[in-house]
Amino acid sequence: DLQDLQKLNVFFLFLFSEFFHSFKVLPLRNHPETRRMNRVEGLRANSSQFTLERKPFLILGGSIHYFRVPRAYWEDRLLKMKACGLNTLTTYVPWNLHEPERGVFKFEDQLDLEAYLRLAASLGLWVILRPGPYICAEWDLGGLPSWLLRDPQMKLRTTYSGFIDAANSFFDEVIKKVVPHQYSKGGPIIAVQVENEYGSYATDENYMPFIKEALLSRGITELLLTSDNKDGLKLGGVKGGIVRLPQKPKMVMEYWSGWFDLWGGLHHVYTAEEMIPVVTEILKLDMSINLYMFHGGTNFGFMSGAFAVGLPAPEPMVTSYDYDAPLSEAGDYTNKYHLLRNLFSHYHSESQPLPELPPVHERRAYQPAVIQQHISLWDSLRFTDKPFKSERPVNMENLPVNNNNGQSYGYTLYETTITSGGALKSQNNVRDRALVFVDKHFVGVLDYTVQELAVPDGKGKRTLGLLVENCGRVNYGKTLDEQRKGLVGDILLNEHTLRDFNIHSLDMKPAFVNRFVCVSYYSVSPPTFVFPLGNMFFSFNILISLRTVMGNWLCSQGWSKGVVFINGKNLGRYWSTGPQQTLYVPGPWLHRETAYTVIFPHKHL
Numbered sequence: 001d002l003q004d005l006q007k008l009n010v011f012f013l014f015l016f017s018e019f020f021h022s023f024k025v026l027p028l029r030n031h032p033e034t035r036r037m038n039r040v041e042g043l044r045a046n047s048s049q050f051t052l053e054r055k056p057f058l059i060l061g062g063s064i065h066y067f068r069v070p071r072a073y074w075e076d077r078l079l080k081m082k083a084c085g086l087n088t089l090t091t092y093v094p095w096n097l098h099e100p101e102r103g104v105f106k107f108e109d110q111l112d113l114e115a116y117l118r119l120a121a122s123l124g125l126w127v128i129l130r131p132g133p134y135i136c137a138e139w140d141l142g143g144l145p146s147w148l149l150r151d152p153q154m155k156l157r158t159t160y161s162g163f164i165d166a167a168n169s170f171f172d173e174v175i176k177k178v179v180p181h182q183y184s185k186g187g188p189i190i191a192v193q194v195e196n197e198y199g200s201y202a203t204d205e206n207y208m209p210f211i212k213e214a215l216l217s218r219g220i221t222e223l224l225l226t227s228d229n230k231d232g233l234k235l236g237g238v239k240g241g242i243v244r245l246p247q248k249p250k251m252v253m254e255y256w257s258g259w260f261d262l263w264g265g266l267h268h269v270y271t272a273e274e275m276i277p278v279v280t281e282i283l284k285l286d287m288s289i290n291l292y293m294f295h296g297g298t299n300f301g302f303m304s305g306a307f308a309v310g311l312p313a314p315e316p317m318v319t320s321y322d323y324d325a326p327l328s329e330a331g332d333y334t335n336k337y338h339l340l341r342n343l344f345s346h347y348h349s350e351s352q353p354l355p356e357l358p359p360v361h362e363r364r365a366y367q368p369a370v371i372q373q374h375i376s377l378w379d380s381l382r383f384t385d386k387p388f389k390s391e392r393p394v395n396m397e398n399l400p401v402n403n404n405n406g407q408s409y410g411y412t413l414y415e416t417t418i419t420s421g422g423a424l425k426s427q428n429n430v431r432d433r434a435l436v437f438v439d440k441h442f443v444g445v446l447d448y449t450v451q452e453l454a455v456p457d458g459k460g461k462r463t464l465g466l467l468v469e470n471c472g473r474v475n476y477g478k479t480l481d482e483q484r485k486g487l488v489g490d491i492l493l494n495e496h497t498l499r500d501f502n503i504h505s506l507d508m509k510p511a512f513v514n515r516f517v518c519v520s521y522y523s524v525s526p527p528t529f530v531f532p533l534g535n536m537f538f539s540f541n542i543l544i545s546l547r548t549v550m551g552n553w554l555c556s557q558g559w560s561k562g563v564v565f566i567n568g569k570n571l572g573r574y575w576s577t578g579p580q581q582t583l584y585v586p587g588p589w590l591h592r593e594t595a596y597t598v599i600f601p602h603k604h605l
């Protein structure tokens with residue numbers, strides 16, 4: 001019963017389409033053959049079942065986001081998806097990674113969307129593409145680039161000109177890349193999603209028609225669909241959409257196979273025993289399904305979002321996006337995987353058994369890392385650009401850095417001169433967390449809960465420093481326009497407004513990290529296993545003398561808070577508050593001889 005399923009927090013998709021055709025049974029794994037034959041008609045929703053080439057087609061889908069999986073593992077994860085009995089891959093497209101600065105587009109390496117689509121096609125998987133521009137996905141600002149927030153009037157996800165001009169130029173780039181990969185052109189894309197659960201945002205009734213038109217006018221010809229949660233179902237469609245008609249196909253577009261974790265919260269587990277009966281029931285009802293996620297992967301770098309709905313302050317997401325999904329973060333099979341494979345095998349013809357399970361990747365234990373060198377935060381500042389001087393605090397996004405795109409992620413150090421101690425008040429203008437220093441000595445933390453701090457008295461002029469960390473922008477809910485980071489307003493000392501700041505942008509891009517790892521570090525002698533001091537960058541080498549370099553889990557136990565880089569790649573944040581206690585280290589990111597790691601710990605907590 002649809003209503004029961006809705007209670008189980010599943011997501012539904014509704015479609016619009018113009019034609020009706022009769023249908024015959026189509027075996028699930030036949031599309032490499034259809035690729036070769038002349039294609040006549042792609043996915044349609046004109047009867048109670050989907051049809052592909054005018055034959056009934058049950059979508060057995062799973063989400064794997066290419067940007068959350070090291071490229072070297074794309075094939076491994078997709079083969080495992082195929083071997084589980086799925087026939088369709090769904091993926092979002094993250095605008096913030098593809099256009100890190102306005103007008104600068106990146107589609108290489110990890111972001112080579114076309115290569116991902118070609119790979120899916122070569123393995124015989126169909127694709128449902130979810131190109132945004134907003135994607136939610138527990139991704140910083142729901143995938144929207146932070147430079148949009150430089151405009152103080154910005155109204156994200158509306159037809160406000162500042163937003164649609166930017167969305168148009170992103171779509172100009174991305175849609176022309178995906179158009180040749182559509183079904184009608186011999187590619188794997190059988191459907192394209194219009195935005196993402198707009199029904200739960202619904203601030204501008206012209207917005208969804210605009211996005212739909214933006215796709216159509218750029219050559220998207222496959223079936224369009226929308227996806228909404230139960231509260232948003234009424235408002236999330238676009239004109240022409242068919243909503244909940246009994247004679248239309250039904251699909252659970254996001255069947256949540258698990259859930260994400262927040263720092264400081266509990267680890268979420270959704271057991272196979274709970275999951276399998278529900279999936280079984282969905283399939284019995286002849287409904288199509290997409291497992292969100294089939295394989296979650298990792299929020300590498302500073303890409304994890306934050307959750308704020310119903311909370312007094314945003315709570316940031318952890319680095320892992322394991323999601324308790326059927327295929328684990330490291331690509332391992334789980335109990336859910338095996339049970340689902342068994343279930344899906346019944347939907348395959350006996351003449352075409354499921355492919356053998358691809359082997360799992362071995363992992364290797366390495367020696368504990370020994371710290372060899374360190375550099376203090378203050379000394380590292382010489383490797384950043386010149387600080388920006390400003391009378392008032394300026395939020396990250398509006399700093400004149402990165403070719404005037406502002407600072408998107410990482411840390412910003414605000415320094416000013418003080419001549420007394422007293423009560424330092426943030427007035428809730430710290431986004432999200434500041435380590436406070438007086439003459440480089442740590443005095444405390446300001447965040448959403450602690451908004452006042454005692455600054456000790458001292459003689460003469462001293463430097464007050466606030467090292468503000470952007471812990472991740474909210475990705476869902478009505479507060480997207482308010483996601484500016486750094487200091488977003490005035491700070492008071494003894495009720496006097498602080499002025500005249502020196503602002504250092506520490507966005508921890510690989511160029512910065514690589515710059516200081518190449519030059520003079522202070523040696524730790526003798527080498528040590530423990531972090532002796534706070535607010536330092538540390539480096540240590542891991543000697544890998546094995547033939548094959550293998551991945552592993554980096555255990556951050558005993559470390560308080562920071563980020564880890566391996567060979568210039570940002571593995572993500574760690575935080576002793578948990579629940580995550582290890583960071584995934586993909587084997588292909590380690591080097592044969594030595595791996596160089598840099599950590600930025602906050603020792604003081």
Ligand code: GLA
Pocket residue numbers: 011135136137138196197254260
């Ligand atoms: C919604 C969104 C997804 C994701 C899930 C929760 O369904 O559409 O992008 O955020 O919630 O994981």
